[in-house]
C-alpha cells in the first residue's frame with residue numbers, strides 16, 4: 001500500500017492501542033534494516049550512524065546493534081546531546097556505549113580502508129517542515145561522505161529532507177543509494193524528482209503495521225508481490241511448454257542489440273528462442289549468437305506472421321529500412337508482442353497502428369526519450385507526472401501494457417494497479433539494458449504470463465541482476481555492462497523466489 005505519513009502514524013497509533021509497544025516495532029524495523037545492509041553491503045567495514053532526535057535514529061541504532069556482531073565498526077554523528085533525544089533512541093544509544101565511537105566530523109575522520117556505509121537516521125515520518133540547521137549540516141556531511149569517499153548511504157524510512165508525502169526535497173536533503181522503507185511505502189518516495197534522493201527501495205515489512213489505509217491503485221514491486229506471478233515449472237514440462245519466443249531485431253551496425261535480447265530471453269527461461277533476421281544480416285550475426293538461439297533468415301519480416309511462436313519481441317537494433325513490414329506485423333499479429341526501440345519510434349511516426357492494435361496484447365517499453373516521441377501527439381499532457389502519463393496513455397487501449405523505463409520504472413495496464421519498480425542502480429545507465437529487458441519480457445510473455453505481470457517481473461529481475469553483479473564480484477557500478485545483467489538473471493530469479501529485498 002502507498003500511504004501518507006499521517007496514515008502511517010494513524011496505523012502506528014492503532015497498533016499502540018492494541019497493546020503493541022513502540023520498542024517492539026523499532027526492534028523489528030531495526031532488524032529488518034540490518035538485513036537490508038547485509039544484502040547491499042555484504043563486506044563489513046565502517047558503519048556511520050547519522051542520528052537525529054526521534055525514533056528514526058532508534059531504527060539506525062537497532063540496526064547497528066545487530067550488525068556489530070557481523071564485524072562492523074560503528075561510528076556515530078549526533079545532532080544533539082543524548083539527553084535531548086527521544087527516550088527510545090536515547091536508551092539504544094546508551095546500550096551501545098562502548099561499541100559506538102562518537103565522531104565530530106565524518107569527512108575528516110580517518111576510516112580504515114574498506115566499505116563505508118552511512119545510515120541516515122536524522123528524520124523519518126515525524127519531520128515537520130524543512131530541516132533545521134543542525135540536521136541540514138549533518139545531511140550535507142552525509143552527502144559529502146557519499147560523493148567524496150564513495151560511502152554507500154542507506155536512509156531509514158525516508159531520506160532526511162525529502163517530504164514523505166509530496167517527494168519535494170529541501171536544500172541538502174540526503175541523497176540515499178538505498179531507502180529502507182519501514183512497514184509501508186510513503187507516497188513521496190515515488191514522486192517525480194524524488195528518485196535522486198531515494199535510490200533503490202527496500203521494503204522492510206512490520207507484522208503489526210501490515211494493514212493500513214492508503215492508495216491501493218499503485219504498488220511497488222517486491223518479491224512478495226512478484227513471486228506468485230513467476231510460473232512454477234511442472235516436473236514433466238518440455239521445451240515447447242516453456243515458451244517459443246520469436247525476436248525481430250538486429251541490422252548492420254546494431255547486431256549486439258539482437259544478441260543481448262536473445263540472451264535475456266534465454267536466461268529468463270524461454271524454451272525456444274528464434275532470432276528472425278533479413279537474409280543480408282544472417283551471415284553477420286549467426287556465428288556470434290549463443291548456442292541456444294536459432295536464427296531464421298527471411299526475405300520479408302512479414303514471414304513471421306506465419307511462424308509458430310507464443311510471443312514476439314520487435315525492435316532492438318532493427319533499423320528503419322523495412323518499416324511498413326514491421327508496422328503491418330504490429331497491427332495484425334494476434335500474439336503478445338513486446339515492442340521496443342526502433343519499433344517504438346515507428347509507432348510514434350504512425351500512431352494509427354496502435355489504434356488498429358488497441359485490443360491486441362502489446363507491451364511497449366519506451367525509455368524517456370522514446371516516450372517523449374510517443375507523446376508528441378498529446379501536447380495537452382505536457383507537465384503530467386510519469387504516473388499520470390502512463391495511466392493516460394494506456395487508458396484507451398485495453399490490450400496495452402506500458403513500461404516507462406527510468407530510475408523508477410513505471411508500469412501501467414488498463415484496469416490494473418500501476419506498478420513502480422524498486423530495483424536497479426545507476427550502473428544500469430549504459431547501452432543494451434533495454435534490449436535485455438525486452439528479451440526477458442518476451443520469455444515471460446511466451447510462458448503465458450499476463451503482460452502486466454510480465455513487465456513487473458522483467459523490470460524487477462533486470463534491476464536485481466544488475467545489483468547481484470556488484471555484490472557477487474565485489475565490482476563497481478561503473479563497470480557494469482548489459483551482458484553482466486544477462487549473466488546474473490539466474491541469481492535474480494532465485495532471489496525473487498527466496499524473497500530478497
Ligand SMILES: NC(=O)C1=CN([C@@H]2O[C@H](COP(=O)(O)OP(=O)(O)OC[C@H]3O[C@@H](n4cnc5c(N)ncnc54)[C@H](O)[C@@H]3O)[C@@H](O)[C@H]2O)[C@@H](O)CC1
Nearest residue numbers: 025026054055056123124125126127128129130131132157
Ligand atoms: N513510532 C513507531 O512506533 C515506529 C517508528 N519507526 C521509525 O521512527 C520514525 C518516526 O519517528 P518519530 O515520530 O520519532 O519522528 P522522526 O524520527 O522523524 O523525528 C522527529 C523528531 O525530529 C525533530 N524534528 C522534526 N522535524 C524537524 C525538522 N524539520 N528539522 C529538525 N528536526 C526536526 C523533532 O525533535 C521530532 O521530535 C519512522 O520514520 C521510522 O523510521 C519505526 O521504528 C517503526 C516504529
